[in-house]
Amino acid sequence: MESLLSLAFDNLSSYDGIKIKKGLKQVEGLLAQICLSSPRPSSRQTPADSLGIQSSSESQRPPRKVLADLSSDPAFREFFKLQDGFEWNIAQRLLPTLDWLVARGGDGQYDLLIVNALDLIQGVLLLHPPSKVLFSRTMHMNLLLDLIEPVNCPAVQSATIITLVVALLDCPQNTRVFERLDGLLTITSLFKDPDTVRDVKFRLTEFLYFYLTPETPSIPKASSSSSNQNANGNSNGLLQRSPSKLVGAFVAGGGKRDRSVSESCGAVLSVETKKYYVDRYLPGVVDLLVKDLDTYKPFGGILS
Numbered sequence: 001m002e003s004l005l006s007l008a009f010d011n012l013s014s015y016d017g018i019k020i021k022k023g024l025k026q027v028e029g030l031l032a033q034i035c036l037s038s039p040r041p042s043s044r045q046t047p048a049d050s051l052g053i054q055s056s057s058e059s060q061r062p063p064r065k066v067l068a069d070l071s072s073d074p075a076f077r078e079f080f081k082l083q084d085g086f087e088w089n090i091a092q093r094l095l096p097t098l099d100w101l102v103a104r105g106g107d108g109q110y111d112l113l114i115v116n117a118l119d120l121i122q123g124v125l126l127l128h129p130p131s132k133v134l135f136s137r138t139m140h141m142n143l144l145l146d147l148i149e150p151v152n153c154p155a156v157q158s159a160t161i162i163t164l165v166v167a168l169l170d171c172p173q174n175t176r177v178f179e180r181l182d183g184l185l186t187i188t189s190l191f192k193d194p195d196t197v198r199d200v201k202f203r204l205t206e207f208l209y210f211y212l213t214p215e216t217p218s219i220p221k222a223s224s225s226s227s228n229q230n231a232n233g234n235s236n237g238l239l240q241r242s243p244s245k246l247v248g249a250f251v252a253g254g255g256k257r258d259r260s261v262s263e264s265c266g267a268v269l270s271v272e273t274k275k276y277y278v279d280r281y282l283p284g285v286v287d288l289l290v291k292d293l294d295t296y297k298p299f300g301g302i303l304s
Contacts, residue, residue, distance in 0.1 A: 083128040091131040118159040188281035
C-alpha cells in the first residue's frame with residue numbers, strides 16, 4: 001500500500017495535468033479496493049458456477065462492505081494506520097493539488113480534475129474521519145469557500161458543497177471556522193443569486209438543512225491525555241483512534257456521548273443559535289427550513 005501511495009503522491013505533486021489525473025486515478029483505485037469486497041465463495045455451486053459463468057450484474061457489481069465490516073478488514077486497518085501519520089495521509093496531499101488546480105484552472109480546463117479531487121477528499125474523510133482536522137485550518141476552509149463562488153462551474157460548486165458537509169459533519173470545530181470565515185454569507189449569497197442553477201440551489205438547500213441539525217460530534221475523546229500521547233508526544237485525541245474503536249463509535253446508534261467530545265471538536269452551538277445566524281442572511285426562510293425538517297424528517301427526525 002505504501003508503494004501505491006508513493007506513486008500516487010509523486011503524480012499528485014508533479015504540477016502536470018496528465019500526471020495529476022493519473023495520481024487521482026491511483027488514489028481512487030486504492031479507495032475502491034478498500035470499499036469493495038470480492039464475492040464470497042458459496043458452499044453450493046450451480047451449474048453456471050461450475051462452468052465459471054457469471055451474470056453481467058454480478059461481475060460488474062461486487063458486494064459493498066458496510067462501515068461496521070471495515071474494522072476487521074486487514075486492508076482497512078493498514079489504510080487507517082497509514083492515514084494517522086503525516087507521511088501517508090491522502091487528504092493532506094490532495095489539498096495542495098486541489099489548490100494548484102484552482103490556481104491554474106481559471107479557464108475551466110481543470111474543472112473535471114477539481115471535481116475528481118473533491119470526490120476523493122469526501123471519500124477519504126468518510127473512511128478516515130480524523131483527517132477532518134485539516135479543515136480546522138483557515139487556508140483549507142477558505143479553499144472550499146472559494147470553490148463555491150459564482151465564478152466556478154455548477155459541477156465544481158455542487159461537489160464542493162458536498163465536501164463541505166462531510167468536512168463539518170460531527171466536527172463543530174470546523175463549523176466554527178466555517179462561520180468565522182463568513183461561510184454562511186457565501187452559502188446564502190449564492191442561494192439568493194438568481195443566476196445560480198437549480199442543481200446548485202438544491203445542494204445549498206441540503207447544506208442549510210444539515211447546518212440546522214443538532215451538533216453531535218462522534219469521535220470520543222480519550223479518558224486521559226497521557227494515554228493519547230504517541231512516540232512524538234502528540235496528544236491530539238482526534239488522531240489516536242484505533243480503526244475498530246472508531247468504526248464502533250460511528251456505527252453505534254442511540255448511545256449517549258461524553259460531554260468531553262464537545263471539548264475535543266470545539267464549542268457546540270444550539271439549533272436556536274444557528275437559526276439566528278441563518279436568519280440574518282435569509283430572513284423568513286429559516287422557519288420554512290425547520291418546518292421542512294420537522295415534516296419530512298430527512299435526517300431521521302432528529303429535530304423532533
